[in-house]
Every structure is written in structure tokens, then in C-alpha cells.
Amino acid sequence: MSPLISGDIMESFILSLGELGLTSYEASAYVALLSRSSFTPTELATHAKIPRQRIYDVLKSLEDKGLCLSKDTSPRTFMALDPQLALEALSRQRTEELERERQRTAQRASELMAALAPMFQLGRGHNDPLSYIDVLGDPVRIASMALKLAQGAHHQVNSCIKRPMVLNQEQNWTFIREPLSRGVMYRALYEYSALKDEELYVWMTTFQSWGQEIRLVPELPIKMQVFDEDAVLVSLQDPVGGTPSFTAIAIRHRGMVAMMNLAFEQLWERGEPFKE
Structure with missing residues (x-):
């Protein structure tokens, strides 16, 4: 996580993202992605403290929800989408889910x-x-x-x-x-x-x-x-x-x-x- 932001604030971000419909792993991964320009899946699993066997499912879900993008490099790398764009779409999706x-x-x-x-x-x-x-x-x-x-x-x-x-x-x-x-x-x-x-x-x-x-x-x-x-x-x-x-x-x-x-x-x- 970024050294400029305390662990308590990070935890608050993760909990708030949970209220928008993200799982704890998805929220942790997205917050971690924001702290650097890009991550490989292995780096992200370590950085966000997510089990390696789960990281690919988590990243796929974040891509599906429009919260991150990937580059077809070797190894594949992932980067966060701008929160101003991503969270607006996520909020709209969550509102639609609640209405259903x-x-x-x-x-x-x-x-x-x-x-x-x-x-x-x-x-x-x-x-x-x-x-x-x-x-x-x-x-x-x-x-x-x-x-x-x-x-x-x-x-x-x-x-x-x-x-x-x-x-x-x-x-x-x-x-x-x-x-x-x-x-x-x-x-x-x-x-x-x-x-x-x-x-x-x-x-x-x-x-x-x-x-x-x-x-x-x-x-x-x-x-x-x-x-x-x-x-x-x-x-x-x-x-x-x-x-x-x-x-x-x-x-x-x-x-x-x-x-x-x-x-x-x-x-x-x-x-x-x-x-x-």
C-alpha cells in the first residue's frame, strides 16, 4: 500500500468500496492497484495480501466491472482505472442491482x-x-x-x-x-x-x-x-x-x-x- 496513506484510511476505503458491491478481495486489489502504475498478478497478490489462487478471479471480476485494465505483456500487467470514471459506473451498477x-x-x-x-x-x-x-x-x-x-x-x-x-x-x-x-x-x-x-x-x-x-x-x-x-x-x-x-x-x-x-x-x- 502507499506509504503516504495510513492503514486505517486504506481500511476505510476498502469498507466503503464494499458498500458499493465489491468483495473484500476486490476492494483490496483495487486500492492496491491505485498505489502504482501497474502490477503483475503475482505482485498484486503479495501487495494486497490476496491468496495467489484467487488473484486471477479477482482481476477478471475487476475488469468486468470496469475498475481495471490489462496489458498483453509478458507477464500480463494490470492497472487501475481512474476512480472518477470507475466509481461512477460502479455506483450506477450497484443502484441497478439494489432496484432489482x-x-x-x-x-x-x-x-x-x-x-x-x-x-x-x-x-x-x-x-x-x-x-x-x-x-x-x-x-x-x-x-x-x-x-x-x-x-x-x-x-x-x-x-x-x-x-x-x-x-x-x-x-x-x-x-x-x-x-x-x-x-x-x-x-x-x-x-x-x-x-x-x-x-x-x-x-x-x-x-x-x-x-x-x-x-x-x-x-x-x-x-x-x-x-x-x-x-x-x-x-x-x-x-x-x-x-x-x-x-x-x-x-x-x-x-x-x-x-x-x-x-x-x-x-x-x-x-x-x-x-x-
Whole structure:
């Protein structure tokens, strides 16, 4: 890295580039490329502290994103594109990705609401004083319901875990530790992106040491936890709000719970076991 810029400032640049959609390796490589006129892949791997077996993939990704150029020399050399040009394009790409994700989230929420509407209508006309569905909008109530359902699980919990999080770390860890401490089988699906998420990676290694079974899939359509055959807790993020805003739905309907368990099993069969 350039001797004129401190390590803390470099780290700040890397984190900021991560917010624009770069991986930590891509951000480190781009910041390193800015410090010199050109690098060979081997030089860049050493300078940016990137494993040599990953450097070619990282450079190809940076080229695809318009952040660096290469010269057909021997050996091949790479140079950074001017940040004023590169980051404007990167920002535009990131904005487009977020908009596509917002649309996908809205579509998923719309489909789930349509699927749940018949149960809601059935509940409105049911004489049983017990309600099938609890709608929770407050984080305190969501945390309380999550822990209550976890404490009531006797055999297994099936969970789909992804960002953003509804609960804080202490609540999440308590929610997961409680059934595991009683010997309940706890299976969890994470997205492959969690491997690059420092906090979630610590979660996975810690929870696996507690006995949680973990598999990875390319993408999870929804956040949910299914408790035995009795209840499911689904977290729906507001697709319009800027900051994370959730509505959690607790459903005690054996037919719906059975469907959620079947969906989980399909994802679980396609998942890859997590290994540190």
C-alpha cells in the first residue's frame, strides 16, 4: 500500500468500496492497484495480501466491472482505472442491482401475502378463540415470540438465515442456543454470501460447534424458522423502506407448517454442508 496513506484510511476505503458491491478481495486489489502504475498478478497478490489462487478471479471480476485494465505483456500487467470514471459506473451498477433486489423482494412478499390471505380469511370466520396468525411489527414483540417458539420446540427447528437481521446479536444467539442446549435438532440454511460476511461466518462456526447443522445454498427466498410441526415464524422486510423494517408473521397452522417444512427439505437437499 502507499506509504503516504495510513492503514486505517486504506481500511476505510476498502469498507466503503464494499458498500458499493465489491468483495473484500476486490476492494483490496483495487486500492492496491491505485498505489502504482501497474502490477503483475503475482505482485498484486503479495501487495494486497490476496491468496495467489484467487488473484486471477479477482482481476477478471475487476475488469468486468470496469475498475481495471490489462496489458498483453509478458507477464500480463494490470492497472487501475481512474476512480472518477470507475466509481461512477460502479455506483450506477450497484443502484441497478439494489432496484432489482427491491423488486424481487416486493414480488416475493406479494406472492406470500396472496398465499396467506385465504388462511387469514378463514381465521376471520372461525369461532375458535385461538388465532392461526400473529402479526408482529415491533422488534421487542418479534424477539419475545421467537424465544417463546424456540422454547416450545421439542424435536427440531428448521431455519433459513440471511441478512438483514430482525433481532440483535444477543437475542439471536439466545434464540439459537436455547433449543440446542436441550438437544433439539437444529438445521440452518445460509446463503453462500455468508462465507464472506465476517459476522455471519463467526455465527456459523460458533453455532456449528454448539451442534447446529448448517448447509449453504446460492440464495434463500425468505427468512423463516419452523418449529416441529406446530409453528412457523416468517420475517418479511419492507421492500420500500430504506432502513431494515420488518413484519414478522407467526403461523400456527399445521397445513401451512407442513408446506414450509417441505419447502425447507427441498432446499436442504440441494445445499452444500458448511465446513470451516
